[in-house]
Amino acid sequence: MQGEGYQSIxxxxxxxxxxxxxxxxxxxxxxxxxxxxxPDLSREVSAVFISNESRRIPLWKQKSGHxxxxxxxxxxxxxxxxxxxxxxxxxxxxxxxxxxxxxxxxYTDRAFRSDQGLKPVFWRKLRAIPAxxxxxxxxxxxxxxxxxxxxxxxxxxxxxxQTPESVMNLDDFISMDPSVGxxxxxxxxxxxxxxxxxx
Numbered sequence: 327m328q329g330e331g332y333q334s335i336x337x338x339x340x341x342x343x344x345x346x347x348x349x350x351x352x353x354x355x356x357x358x359x360x361x362x363x364x365p366d367l368s369r370e371v372s373a374v375f376i377s378n379e380s381r382r383i384p385l386w387k388q389k390s391g392h393x394x395x396x397x398x399x400x401x402x403x404x405x406x407x408x409x410x411x412x413x414x415x416x417x418x419x420x421x422x423x424x425x426x427x428x429x430x431x432x433y434t435d436r437a438f439r440s441d442q443g444l445k446p447v448f449w450r451k452l453r454a455i456p457a458x459x460x461x462x463x464x465x466x467x468x469x470x471x472x473x474x475x476x477x478x479x480x481x482x483x484x485x486x487x488q489t490p491e492s493v494m495n496l497d498d499f500i501s502m503d504p505s506v507g508x509x510x511x512x513x514x515x516x517x518x519x520x521x522x523x524x525x
Contacts, residue, residue, distance in 0.1 A: 455509030
């Protein structure tokens with residue numbers, strides 16, 4: 327679902343860089359594309375990590391889900407665009423069966439739903455990092471995807487993402503401790519209020 331006049335800011339599906347089970351890198355690549363193609367637009371874009379202290383977060387409408395049951399991820403990463411042009415926020419979730427982009431309110435209704443009725447261990451928190459900051463600070467050596475020296479899922483074909491300061495800081499982004507890492511940590515309700523009500 328798109329707002330009136332809203333145009334997708336990411337490549338068409340056939341031209342996207344996508345690797346299953348590497349959502350953080352998929353979103354990094356989207357941020358890279360947007361920053362290279364439309365630097366001014368990248369200021370409206372954030373990478374959003376979804377997790378919690380127990381690393382058990384339910385999301386509905388995921389491609390790996392079955393029927394109306396949620397997928398329980400340890401974390402998930404999506405792209406958010408708060409469009410100044412149309413005054414709405416849109417979610418890009420490459421692992422969802424929902425439209426991409428998807429209006430934040432629709433994504434909330436279908437994928438997040440609500441923390442009410444969930445056990446506290448499943449309550450979602452979200453860390454939003456401006457795209458430019460994410461590109462400068464994120465690093466992953468993909469070691470979290472190895473088990474006994476073997477890949478749990480095939481890695482992306484390009485080199486690992488690194489910074490001058492780090493080769494692996496993924497846990498700092500997954501952490502929902504506000505004193506750790508970069509960006510801002512929200513509860514689900516705080517996130518929705520911030521990105522739907524603010525001009």
